[in-house]
Amino acid sequence: MRVEEEKHGLVMVVRPMERRLDAAAAAVFKTKLVELIQRGERYIVLDLAAVDFIDSTGLGAIVSSLKALGGTGEIAICNPRETVMSLFRLTRMNRVFRILPSVEEAIAGMPGS
Amino acid sequence: MSVHPPPQGRLRVSIDSRLDQVFMVGYAVRGICTQLGMDRIVAFRLELAVVEAVNNAIKHAYDGQAGRDVEVIVTVDGDEVVFEICDEGKPLDLSCRPRLDYDPRCKQNLPEGGMGLHIISRVMDEITYCRREGRNCLTLRHRRRPPPDP
Numbered sequence: 001m002r003v004e005e006e007k008h009g010l011v012m013v014v015r016p017m018e019r020r021l022d023a024a025a026a027a028v029f030k031t032k033l034v035e036l037i038q039r040g041e042r043y044i045v046l047d048l049a050a051v052d053f054i055d056s057t058g059l060g061a062i063v064s065s066l067k068a069l070g071g072t073g074e075i076a077i078c079n080p081r082e083t084v085m086s087l088f089r090l091t092r093m094n095r096v097f098r099i100l101p102s103v104e105e106a107i108a109g110m111p112g113s
Numbered sequence: 114m115s116v117h118p119p120p121q122g123r124l125r126v127s128i129d130s131r132l133d134q135v136f137m138v139g140y141a142v143r144g145i146c147t148q149l150g151m152d153r154i155v156a157f158r159l160e161l162a163v164v165e166a167v168n169n170a171i172k173h174a175y176d177g178q179a180g181r182d183v184e185v186i187v188t189v190d191g192d193e194v195v196f197e198i199c200d201e202g203k204p205l206d207l208s209c210r211p212r213l214d215y216d217p218r219c220k221q222n223l224p225e226g227g228m229g230l231h232i233i234s235r236v237m238d239e240i241t242y243c244r245r246e247g248r249n250c251l252t253l254r255h256r257r258r259p260p261p262d263p
Contacts, residue, residue: 020136024133055161055164090158
């Protein structure tokens, strides 16, 4: 799972570059996010613009990473396609994560931005 | 102007029980649904449901072991599309299907897994399971709906 990272002040923008965030990719993706958190990143924006398909294992990787923050910090989602939003709604995870239509709006909503 | 009869057809595919092969099933399902003229989101949801079922077969029926077969049969019959996901692993226990019941405000109790059957039940119109001579078969039915009036 190829991932791009871009720091904006206190906020780390993480951009998966593969079209499918599925069970095959989820473990590696979760490892990358948890590594960032262990390095001290607390405010993460996941830019899902490139992701066309996500399954519950991919979503679970995002949830696990949120829990790895231990209650400090935030993971926000931006640029989800309609298909990806569909999974968030099916699982009610759209009520857990802030989901924004752009990276700028996601960053702006983070503390200290 | 000719009137086409409702489509009827059947596709049977088989993949090795590896999570990195499930995408092939996904592509097949999405392609069929798209060619049948289904809405993009409906096609995604059906692909998702089938992928979840295949993932479950690999992770639970086969305990994640590669080298086994997961078979997917797609049957199109007029307004109904039927997906059968079959394996020869451990039985599936649908009786303990957990409800996806959690408080979105309580971050530490969010589910990290176990969402597959909930997703399948939200997407599909009917789910049946049978086991015969060591073979599990999960059958998912979807009835196509006409698009809403503009």
